[in-house]
């Protein structure tokens with residue numbers, strides 16, 4: 123018998139633009155987010171450069187306002203959320219649950235293209251007029267602000283928000299319906315656990331943001347008065363809507379990051395994850411409590427002070443599930459056989475070592491009495507950067523290095539990897555720790571010009587920011603170069619036991635030749651690592 | 661070095677806030693040191709070696725989970741409870757307060773005294789008397805912030821926010837910065853007022869002088 127096999131036609135257009143393969147979509151999310159990471163980072167460096175001197179010699183106040191607005195908006199909406207949920211989530215969830223793709227592959231592609239367009243709309247404001255009202259864009263200032271900046275910003279939020287909602291539905295259905303036989307929720311990899319909670323948070327929170335920015339847009343152009351006090355509107359309403367999204371968004375930006383840590387630490391400690399259930403269910407607790415703390419951003423915004431007390435208590439309580447995770451990760455390291463590989467360095471020293479500073483400063487500013495002083499000062503800027511940079515970005519780096527051999531089939535350059543880790547770790551402390559000092563001393567945020575007494579620590583921060591900029595270039599170079607020229611990696615170079623490592627590197631289009639049957643929890647006990655390339659026994 | 665830590669506190673309330681800050685800072689610092697020391701110790705002590713190729717096969721410990729859930733929970737709630745009294749103290753100004761109206765504008769503070777005198781940015785208060793600021797805004801949201809008293813309230817159009825300040829007589833003669841700390845546009849970083857603490861007699865004279873100036 124003769125079978126005629128027609129080779130599938132291939133082209134860039136077919137392979138990438140029309141693809142509905144979750145792995146390719148994940149890679150496209152990742153590459154796009156890293157591109158925006160460079161742009162957002164460039165804005166950060168421009169901001170820091172302006173702050174070298176107290177009298178603003180570099181750019182005008184207006185330009186500075188646009189720079190920090192672009193920095194934060196790009197980092198939140200076009201980098202951290204999409205790289206965690208879009209890149210890591212899309213690439214890993216179907217593989218980790220032993221599925222061939224997401225539940226709705228075409229909708230998945232749509233999510234990516236909406237995100238890309240949304241990101242580009244924000245990016246394009248560089249040429250048409252940038253938004254200048256901060257990533258929070260509070261009215262009435264954001265209504266008054268002239269030019270197309272805020273409108274482009276709103277359009278961008280609409281697009282990436284829709285992308286988020288579609289993506290979250292896709293994850294919920296995929297995780298609920300498409301797990302391999304035997305893969306119960308109690309055997310689900312912890313990254314996938316965190317993605318499920320994150321998806322629910324995105325689904326419930328994002329509509330509030332859409333409402334906030336849509337009403338902002340109609341107030342700007344169609345004479346509605348949602349936020350005009352003299353006509354009976356109320357600017358505080360926007361803040362409630364905005365933070366009802368944006369506080370959960372902080373957890374949307376950290377839960378998948380926690381998930382990455384839970385994958386990396388047991389593999390490199392060669393020890394079962396300590397307290398699997400505690401880690402999984404504490405994510406659920408965070409997801410739930412995350413919706414009851416939003417007003418801690420508004421203690422001084424005009425609410426009755428004592429109305430802040432329940433929010434203060436809930437904000438303190440939400441530190442509990444997070445500290446439970448930290449203790450379990452520490453306990454996983456205890457009695458382990460820890461290999462100092464790049465992903466582990468980012469996860470353990472980089473993430474745990476830095477993130478807890480953001481956690482502890484969060485406890486301080488959750489207290490109404492302290493927030494009355496520290497609100498809207500650099501102390502808040504220090505806090506959010508320890509959470510999002512010391513937290514989320516460190517985890518992103520851990521994840522990029524950890525799954526790089528899976529995605530590309532090649533190994534990154536180890537020396538450059540370690541160099542980038544130390545630059546990131548030291549750069550983070552130099553950049554963000556001094557912000558606590560000037561914040562305590564009363565330096566308000568969003569100041570292009572500031573009192574001379576604050577200059578010293580601002581200069582230190584700026585030096586740290588340049589170090590982080592250099593480190594980022596090294597990371598990008600390492601990944602790009604190694605993807606083409608790196609040493610070939612084995613299918614499972616780390617000896618991990620989650621399902622994505624049980625197929626080839628890179629995985630075939632259909633992920634698994636045979637759908638695996640799961641019989642146990644994926645976190646060890648582990649075999650001896652001997653003979654596995656990529657691990658260097660000391 | 662200036663610009664590195666809490667500025668000198670002007671009021672008794674500010675000193676109470678600082679006490680709260682130091683207590684909470686001490687608690688989180690203890691936890692911070694514990695976590696960092698454990699982290700570094702475990703990383704060094706349990707480094708992979710020829711003898712140490714796999715970790716111990718331990719999956720968890722329910723007693724430990726309970727302990728490290730409950731201890732932080734109790735400490736955190738206690739820290740919250742510790743601040744409740746202060747919140748009510750800030751919220752309830754003394755009945756005999758001297759009321760001053762503050763209005764945020766793009767980009768200056770307008771301060772109006774009971775006798776109708778209005779000054780811009782640079783204002784004065786009498787020491788020893790509770791001075792209540794009634795704060796609002798004419799245009800966009802501003803933030804009325806006095807670092808020396810550890811208090812701030814946003815100036816929101818259509819809303820009235822408040823806090824009060826009772827300056828110590830020993831601080832007479834001091835002038836303190838009053839920055840706007842809620843982003844309000846191009847003039848935001850230069851919207852910095854100043855508050856001068858005067859004795860009651862000097863304050864009355866100052867107010868009279870302002871009144872004559874405006875006529």
Ligand SMILES: [Cu+2]
Nearest residue numbers: 369372416419
């Ligand atoms: Cu929040």
Ligand SMILES: [Cu+2]
Nearest residue numbers: 802840844851
């Ligand atoms: Cu202002």
